[in-house]
Amino acid sequence: MENLKSNPNSHLTAKERDTLSFPAKILLNNNLIVGSVLDFGCGFGSDVKLLKAKGINIEGYDKFHLPNYPSKKYDTIICFYVLNVLLPEEQATILMELSQLIKPTGKVYIAVRRDLQYEGFRTHKIHQKKTYQCNVILNSKSFFKNENCEIYEYQHYNQIIRTEKIDCPFCIPNSDTELIVESATAYAIYDKFPVNNGHALIIPKRHCSDYFDLTFKEQAACIFMLNKVKEIVLARFNPEGFNIGINVGEKAGQTVNHVHIHLIPRYNNDVKDPRGGVRGVIPNKQKY
Numbered sequence: 001m002e003n004l005k006s007n008p009n010s011h012l013t014a015k016e017r018d019t020l021s022f023p024a025k026i027l028l029n030n031n032l033i034v035g036s037v038l039d040f041g042c043g044f045g046s047d048v049k050l051l052k053a054k055g056i057n058i059e060g061y062d063k064f065h066l067p068n069y070p071s072k073k074y075d076t077i078i079c080f081y082v083l084n085v086l087l088p089e090e091q092a093t094i095l096m097e098l099s100q101l102i103k104p105t106g107k108v109y110i111a112v113r114r115d116l117q118y119e120g121f122r123t124h125k126i127h128q129k130k131t132y133q134c135n136v137i138l139n140s141k142s143f144f145k146n147e148n149c150e151i152y153e154y155q156h157y158n159q160i161i162r163t164e165k166i167d168c169p170f171c172i173p174n175s176d177t178e179l180i181v182e183s184a185t186a187y188a189i190y191d192k193f194p195v196n197n198g199h200a201l202i203i204p205k206r207h208c209s210d211y212f213d214l215t216f217k218e219q220a221a222c223i224f225m226l227n228k229v230k231e232i233v234l235a236r237f238n239p240e241g242f243n244i245g246i247n248v249g250e251k252a253g254q255t256v257n258h259v260h261i262h263l264i265p266r267y268n269n270d271v272k273d274p275r276g277g278v279r280g281v282i283p284n285k286q287k288y
Contacts, residue, residue, distance in 0.1 A: 001097045001193045009124070010085045011064035014043030020050050020108045021058065023080045023111035024152050026144055032109065035075025039083035040098060042066060080111040083136045086120055092183050092221065098139055099156065099182035104175075108154040112136040131167070139184055139205075157187045158204065170203050170258040185221035188229045191262070198237035198265040200229050209257040211246050222261055229263055239265030243278055253281070 019030070022045045022099050026031050030276035033056055039048050051058045060066050077098055098108050116135055122133045140152040156172040166172055173179075173189065176181045180188040180200060191199040202225050211219070230242065245265040247254035266274065278285035 001165055006187070007090065007094065007132050009127070009129045009141060010237040011043075011062075013081075013085045013133075014062070014065060015046075015130060016044050020150060021047050021080055021111075023144075024078065024108070026151060027078065027109055032107070035056075035073075035078055035106070037076045037078065038070055038074040038081045038101060040101070041094070047078070047080070060142055061180050069077075070101055071107070073101055075103055075106045077102050077106070077108040078111075079108060083110065083115055084113045084116065084133055085131065087132060089224070092159055093228075095183045096181045096225065098154065099179065099187075102154075102156070104156055105159060106155070109143065110138065110140070110152045112138075112150050112152070113148065114145065116151050128197075144198075157182055158189075166207070168207055168258050169256060170260060171207050174263060179224065180232060183225055185218055186225050188225055195262075196239070196265050196267060198233040198239060200233055200263045201231060202226050202261040202263065204259050207260050209254075211248050211259045211261075216261060222259075223270065225261060227263060233263065233265055237265055240268050241266035241274075245281075247256060 024033070025075055028051070033051065035057070037051070037056055037058040039051075039058060039060045040044070042048050042062045045060040045062070048058055048060035048143070052202075059070065061068070061070050079094070079098060082094060086094065091246065102108050113133075113135075116133055120132045121130045121132050123129070129275075138152045140154040142150060143153040144151040157178055157180045158175050162172055173187075177189050178191075180190065182188070186202060186204045189202055189203045191201050200255075202222050204214060204222055206214075206218065208214055214222070214288055226244070243262070243265070243266060245260070245262045246259070278286065281285040
């Protein structure tokens with residue numbers, strides 16, 4: 001079995017081109033590459049150069065070839081054939097990064113291959129090193145698809161217009177709410193009634209009231225996102241500690257019947273005596 005914990009050669013799939021990539025042509029012909037634009041995972045930057053020549057306000061970022069990480073948010077982000085060469089954890093990380101880099105009302109166009117005949121590690125014909133490839137299916141809107149390529153249109157979860165009537169604030173989150181980060185399976189926002197500055201919620205997208213009824217994949221996606229949100233909250237609010245909690249059931253204090261994980265930053269002197277931490281859910285048992 002191939003080692004799925006090591007994928008050091010994904011950058012070897014980048015190609016030099018003197019014409020626009022197929023997804024770029026599709027989006028350009030539909031006037032969808034607008035405003036300030038980022039090509040995320042741009043490889044050698046061929047699309048960046050060619051789109052700039054057409055008057056597009058575009059920048060490129062690639063972890064290996066153009067490694068200056070973007071420092072602002074964009075109206076449009078394009079991400080072509082990046083996810084196909086990444087392992088699942090890497091894919092989730094990229095999706096979260098894209099959700100952070102796009103403006104609240106912006107859109108991301110993610111192109112994936114649909115012509116892969118073999119999934120897993122293989123020896124690259126030119127470089128003779130192990131490279132990874134896989135098929136990718138996202139839950140975003142499919143904008144274009146043929147036998148070779150599919151282009152997804154992603155926008156923040158709380159910006160999607162929904163017609164279904166669901167009485168759940170987490171299934172239809174307010175469009176004015178600040179979205180911290182998002183993946184294919186979950187999203188994170190700041191609590192509307194925070195216990196402390198930076199109090200965040202990690203929420204699976206599928207409506208489910210009981211954490212233990214989530215699939216393992218959904219639980220794993222939430223915990224993976226919890227780690228990312230902790231990094232963001234730490235950098236923004238500089239807390240000295242954290243409490244992590246999930247209320248399961250009315251008797252445990254759950255008031256919204258949709259799973260959500262609380263990440264509560266803790267600060268020096270925010271309570272008189274923090275000893276016991278989450279044991280404080282039953283106050284007279286907190287001290288021991």
